[in-house]
Amino acid sequence: MSLKAPSSAGTFVAHVVLAYGSQLHRFLMRRLRTREDAADVAQEVYLRLLRLERTDLIRKPAAYVYLVASQVAAEHRLREKTQPMALDSEALERLTDMSAFAASEEPGRVVDIDRELQRLLRKLSVAHRNVLILRKRDGLSTKEIASALALSEHTVKKYLFQAMAQLSVSRKTAKLERKSDE
Amino acid sequence: MNNGQRTVERELKVAEEAAEWLEKLPSANESERREYVDWLAESALNVQAFLHVSAIDASLDRVDPEGAIEVTPDPEVANWCNVVRFSEPCGDAAPVREDYSTPRRIEDGGYRKVGNIPGHEDGEGDEDVEADSTQRRPSRWWIGIAAGGATLAVIMAGLLSYDHYRTDQWQAYVTADGERKSYALPDGSLLKLNAATRVEVRYSGKARELRLESGEAIFKVRHDTSRPFNVYAGNVGVQAVGTEFAVQRRSADAVVAVLEGRVRVDRNAQALSAESGSALPSPAIGLNAADAPVQPVYLSAGEEARVRNDGLLEGRGKADLTRLEEWREHRLVFVNENLENVIAEFNRFNPDFQIRIGGPGAAAGQYFTMSFDAEDPESLLAVLERNPALRVERRKHDVVIRAQ
Numbered sequence: 159m160s161l162k163a164p165s166s167a168g169t170f171v172a173h174v175v176l177a178y179g180s181q182l183h184r185f186l187m188r189r190l191r192t193r194e195d196a197a198d199v200a201q202e203v204y205l206r207l208l209r210l211e212r213t214d215l216i217r218k219p220a221a222y223v224y225l226v227a228s229q230v231a232a233e234h235r236l237r238e239k240t241q242p243m244a245l246d247s248e249a250l251e252r253l254t255d256m257s258a259f260a261a262s263e264e265p266g267r268v269v270d271i272d273r274e275l276q277r278l279l280r281k282l283s284v285a286h287r288n289v290l291i292l293r294k295r296d297g298l299s300t301k302e303i304a305s306a307l308a309l310s311e312h313t314v315k316k317y318l319f320q321a322m323a324q325l326s327v328s329r330k331t332a333k334l335e336r337k338s339d340e
Numbered sequence: 341m342n343n344g345q346r347t348v349e350r351e352l353k354v355a356e357e358a359a360e361w362l363e364k365l366p367s368a369n370e371s372e373r374r375e376y377v378d379w380l381a382e383s384a385l386n387v388q389a390f391l392h393v394s395a396i397d398a399s400l401d402r403v404d405p406e407g408a409i410e411v412t413p414d415p416e417v418a419n420w421c422n423v424v425r426f427s428e429p430c431g432d433a434a435p436v437r438e439d440y441s442t443p444r445r446i447e448d449g450g451y452r453k454v455g456n457i458p459g460h461e462d463g464e465g466d467e468d469v470e471a472d473s474t475q476r477r478p479s480r481w482w483i484g485i486a487a488g489g490a491t492l493a494v495i496m497a498g499l500l501s502y503d504h505y506r507t508d509q510w511q512a513y514v515t516a517d518g519e520r521k522s523y524a525l526p527d528g529s530l531l532k533l534n535a536a537t538r539v540e541v542r543y544s545g546k547a548r549e550l551r552l553e554s555g556e557a558i559f560k561v562r563h564d565t566s567r568p569f570n571v572y573a574g575n576v577g578v579q580a581v582g583t584e585f586a587v588q589r590r591s592a593d594a595v596v597a598v599l600e601g602r603v604r605v606d607r608n609a610q611a612l613s614a615e616s617g618s619a620l621p622s623p624a625i626g627l628n629a630a631d632a633p634v635q636p637v638y639l640s641a642g643e644e645a646r647v648r649n650d651g652l653l654e655g656r657g658k659a660d661l662t663r664l665e666e667w668r669e670h671r672l673v674f675v676n677e678n679l680e681n682v683i684a685e686f687n688r689f690n691p692d693f694q695i696r697i698g699g700p701g702a703a704a705g706q707y708f709t710m711s712f713d714a715e716d717p718e719s720l721l722a723v724l725e726r727n728p729a730l731r732v733e734r735r736k737h738d739v740v741i742r743a744q
Contacts, residue, residue, distance in 0.1 A: 200384055200388030201384050201388075203387050204383075204384035204387040204388075205384075207380060207381070207387065208381060212377065215380075216370065216374050218718075218722060218725070219376050220362075220365045221718060221719075223380070223390060223391070224394070227391060275400070276403075279403070279409065287411075291409055291411055294400040295403055315363070318363065319356045319357075319359040319360045319363070320352075322358075322393055323353075323356040323358070323359055324352065324355075325396045325400075326355045326392045326393045326395075327348065327351045329396065
């Protein structure tokens with residue numbers, strides 16, 4: 159069985175990648191674990207975004223960032239495996255199965271990530287953690303959180319963004335520390 | 341050092357901006373999106389920060405599924421007692437998600453109750469639960485449940501106390517052929533049923549017991565040390581504390597696969613049941629609780645074991661996590677499916693995000709062979725938008741697909 163080959167490798171990857179959006183997140187989680195990779199991927203994503211047609215980018219901004227990031231990721235991966243990309247059903251399987259997107263990320267890693275996140279969460283201030291947990295775990299809107307915690311929505315948003323930023327930056331720093339320990 | 345501090349401060353500032361965009365983008369208008377693109381184009385550091393924050397956001401999707409983190413009063417906020425919505429008496433640190441009063445179905449839209457809750461009719465608050473869920477991030481399914489759960493807890497508080505549900509009756513959850521459903525159990529644990537599956541649930545003060553009568557189910561267990569979570573599949577008993585695992589019951593054996601955490605597999609369900617202070621009503625076939633004092637087996641994440649009905653452990657190895665994840669993640673798989681059906685399927689999973697076909701010609705001759713995240717209709721739209729034959733029209737309350 160062979161799949162109809164789309165017009166170009168680009169759209170092919172795009173299609174696959176769009177269909178596997180949630181795995182992209184997981185990929186990013188892992189790929190961004192080392193600083194070099196993160197900077198690397200980000201730089202490449204950046205350059206490609208600049209080349210994209212602006213109107214497209216404006217139409218679906220986040221989707222395009224993920225799309226481009228996952229293209230970069232997929233190419234990274236294929237390069238690592240030094241497998242040429244062929245447009246057949248096998249390639250599709252490779253792309254969808256390959257570990258970059260594979261759902262079965264090593265369980266140990268997932269646990270590590272969770273633990274690390276828990277640790278970072280504990281380091282947040284109570285106010286920041288409350289907002290973040292209500293938003294992300296319990297799925298409340300910022301408005302709902304504002305009324306629940308008797309804060310202004312503006313404050314809730316501020317805490318939310320600060321909390322996310324602190325997690326993101328301290329995870330990066332934690333990585334660095336670990337590296338220098340080794 | 342000063343320099344390093346300044347770097348961290350700058351990074352924090354950029355990351356805050358990224359987090360703000362991440363939150364804002366789903367509902368951003370064109371000029372806001374334009375602004376975002378400008379921001380991205382400013383520097384590769386911004387792109388990097390956005391990817392980092394996205395990654396954090398993605399991992400937060402799965403954070404603390406057991407609800408162990410309590411939302412505690414902030415000493416700086418004096419009137420914490422305004423937090424009445426969580427149904428807990430004011431004063432003590434009130435855990436937010438404790439009160440899952442009733443099982444809910446979470447597919448085709450509503451967080452509907454199923455089965456019979458003794459002494460309570462179908463609640464009228466159901467519609468409210470879904471209201472304004474557009475405000476919430478589209479997220480993993482269990483977050484969706486959590487969202488519904490928090491609100492539902494408020495609605496149901498007072499109407500139905502937990503004690504009402506603590507009955508010795510078994511309550512059945514059933515799926516037909518080709519059907520998959522998810523339920524939130526009273527304690528916040530989640531039950532995902534594969535096709536043609538029947539699970540019976542009994543919650544008592546001592547134990548949470550589930551009988552897998554047929555088919556396959558994933559159990560995402562909420563941590564509760566006082567009440568073990570036992571799953572019986574014929575003669576096989578599985579016990580978990582704060583974990584996620586799948587059990588598949590077949591005619592001659594049961595397959596247990598662990599997605600997260602660790603479970604104990606008992607090759608004698610009756611023994612496990614008795615240990616938890618209850619008893620299985622119907623004696624399991626072929627095996628007596630008295631004999632076969634076999635040691636339980638412990639499985640950890642990524643492992644799977646096949647246990648025969650006579651208690652023999654047949655295979656222990658790596659679980660097929662890809663298959664389970666695919667199921668867990670609600671993947672929609674289309675093979676040469678026409679656009680109309682693809683859209684219908686998405687609409688079924690996303691009541692707040694309806695896609696319509698405008699005009700008779702639009703869907704003609706459009707066939708898809710693809711796999712999507714069921715809760716991510718944007719991915720479908722992104723594909724459609726790249727299709728030169730189609731035009732995607734985003735309107736206030738829905739999206740219309742037209743022929744170009």
